[in-house]
Structures are given as C-alpha cells and as structure tokens.
Amino acid sequence: xxxxxxxxxxxxxxxxxxxxxxxxxxxxxxxxxxxxxxxxxxxxxxxxxxxxxxxxxxxxxxxxxxxxxxxxxxxxxxxxxxxxxxxxxxxxxxxxxxxxxxxxxxxxxxxxxxxxxxxxxxxxxxxxxxxxxxxxxxxxxxxxxxxxxxxxxxxxxxxxxxxxxxxxxxxxxxxxxxxxxxxxxxxxxxxxxxxxxxxxxxxxxxxxxxxxxxxxxxxxxxxxxxxxxx
Numbered sequence: 001x002x003x004x005x006x007x008x009x010x011x012x013x014x015x016x017x018x019x020x021x022x023x024x025x026x027x028x029x030x031x032x033x034x035x036x037x038x039x040x041x042x043x044x045x046x047x048x049x050x051x052x053x054x055x056x057x058x059x060x061x062x063x064x065x066x067x068x069x070x071x072x073x074x075x076x077x078x079x080x081x082x083x084x085x086x087x088x089x090x091x092x093x094x095x096x097x098x099x100x101x102x103x104x105x106x107x108x109x110x111x112x113x114x115x116x117x118x119x120x121x122x123x124x125x126x127x128x129x130x131x132x133x134x135x136x137x138x139x140x141x142x143x144x145x146x147x148x149x150x151x152x153x154x155x156x157x158x159x160x161x162x163x164x165x166x167x168x169x170x171x172x173x174x175x176x177x178x179x180x181x182x183x184x185x186x187x188x189x190x191x192x193x194x195x196x197x198x199x200x201x202x203x204x205x206x207x208x209x210x211x212x213x214x215x216x217x218x219x220x221x222x223x224x225x226x227x228x229x230x
Contacts, residue, residue: 001032002032002033003030003031003032003033003066004031004032004033004035004067004068004171004172004203005029005030005031005054005065005066005067005172005203006029006030006031006064006065006066007027007028007029007030007054007063007064007065007066008028008063008064008066009026009027009028009062009063009064010024010026010027010028010050010053010060010062010063010064010065010073011024011025011026011027011060011061011062011063012024012046012049012053012058012060012061013061022226023046023049023226024046024049024050024053024060024226024227025225025226025227026063026227027050027063027227027228028228029221029228031203031205032203033171033201033203034198034201034202034203035198035203035204035218035219036194036195036198036203036204036206036217036218036219037204037205037206037217037218037219037220037221038205038206038207038208038213038214038215038216038217038219038220038221039051039205039206039207039208039221039223040207040208040209040210040211040214040220040221040222040223041209041222041223041224041229042209042224043209045223045224045225045226046223046225046226046227047207047208047209047223048176048207049226050207050223051174051176051205051207053065053073054172054174054205055084055088055090055172055174056072056073056075056080056083056084056088057084059073060073067083067087067172068171081113085110085113085168086168086170087170087171087172088170088171088172088173088174089164089165089166089167089168089170089172089173089174090165090173090174090175090176091158091161091162091165091173091174091175091176091178091194092161092176092177092178093176093177093178093180093181094181095149095154095157095158095160095161095181096161097149097157097160097161097164098149099148099149099150100148101148102145102146102147102148103136103141103144103145103146103147103148103149103152103156103160103163104129104132104133104136104145104146106149106160106161106164107132107135107136107160107163107164107167108128108129108132108167109164110164110167110168111128111167111168128167131167132163132167133145135163135166135167136159136160136163138163139159139160139162139163139193140159141156141159141160141163144156144160153186154181154182154183154186155182155183155185155186155187155189155190158178158179158181158182158186158190159189159190159193162178162190162193162194162197166197170202171202171203172202172203172204172205173194173197173202173203173204173205174205174207175194175204175205175206175207176207177207177208177209178190178191178194178206178208179191179208179210179213180208180210187213191213191216194206195216204217
C-alpha cells in the first residue's frame, strides 16, 4: 500500500493569555493514496487544527508530516505556499469565494500564484481558462460562468469552490465541513461530487461533525480532546 500522508507523533499547542493549550496530542495516522477518509469528533476536538496542519496552513509544535515520502512539516513559508499551490485543494464551509469576481475568475485564482512560482512551468492563459471552464462544466455550472457568488445558491457556490480546488490538479483535497452551510439536498450533491473525485484517484479528507457525511467515507478517524480515539 502506498501512503500519500504519514503523520508521526504530531502535536500542536497554542498560547492563550500565558496558558499553554494543547489542541492535538501525539497524533499518528496514515492516509493511503486515493482514499476518502473522514476526520470527525465533537466541537473543539482538534479536527480543523489537524486539517490546517495537513494542508500546511499552520505548523506543528512537534512531530512530522510526511507527504509522498518528504517531511513537509518543516518547510519554509515559501516552500509551504509552493506545496499548497501544487499539491492541495481546499474546500471550506464558508466557500471563501471573492464576491467581486465571477465564478470563472474565482476558479482561476489559484493559478495566479502558481504561475509566479520560480521553477514552475508557465501554463498558457488560454489553457488555464479552458481547464476552468471544463471544471465548472463538470460541476454542472456551464451556465453560471459569468455569475458572481451573490447570484449563486449555496450549493452552486460550493461547487465553484470545488472546481477552484481542482484547477492546479492537486494530489489531495481537504474539505472542512463542506456541507455545513447547505440544505440536505445540496449537501448530498456536494458529498457525491467529492466521492466522484475520489473515484478518479484523488485523495479526499473530509472534516465533519455530521455522522452521515463521515459514514459515507471509506474510513473514519475519530478525535476527542486532541487525540485519535478510533
């Protein structure tokens, strides 16, 4: 079995008003390539902290994150940004779309940074635009390319966010409560889209407190008080 991610003795603490608050305690886990796994548990258990560490949005206090055989947990800020742009697609509960630009322009946003990373081959603007249009088409949004987020439903906005997460063809999709702001029908549509992406070979990690969402994944990692309990 080939592991995309191996987490070894991972801990994260925060300092609040002079107090040391442990968010994660000695986490060990492995995520194979092409797996769809959920990270679940009660509020405050460390789910989002773990996702932020896996996506290099934050640095661990101790331990290692091995990605494709490389310890990425000690990367510099520039290396972290480069890693995120190449390897990780993010989907958030709040969608995180820019309100002043269209769906198509939102999907293209991650390519702006990647085109400016030293050593990364420049993709042509026409190629990237075609890819963004194709991705929005896969999300059922071919008729919404020029619509701004406030002209889209919540489910449509999340589909734009998923298309954006795929624009640089990442190895890993990190979805933090991707159905949390959606009605049940839209939530099911988004969950099915993530499952379809997983079926194409993408590794998908879903952070959720929803038992139904968690149970639809191939494996469930349960956290409690910053520790893996099952």
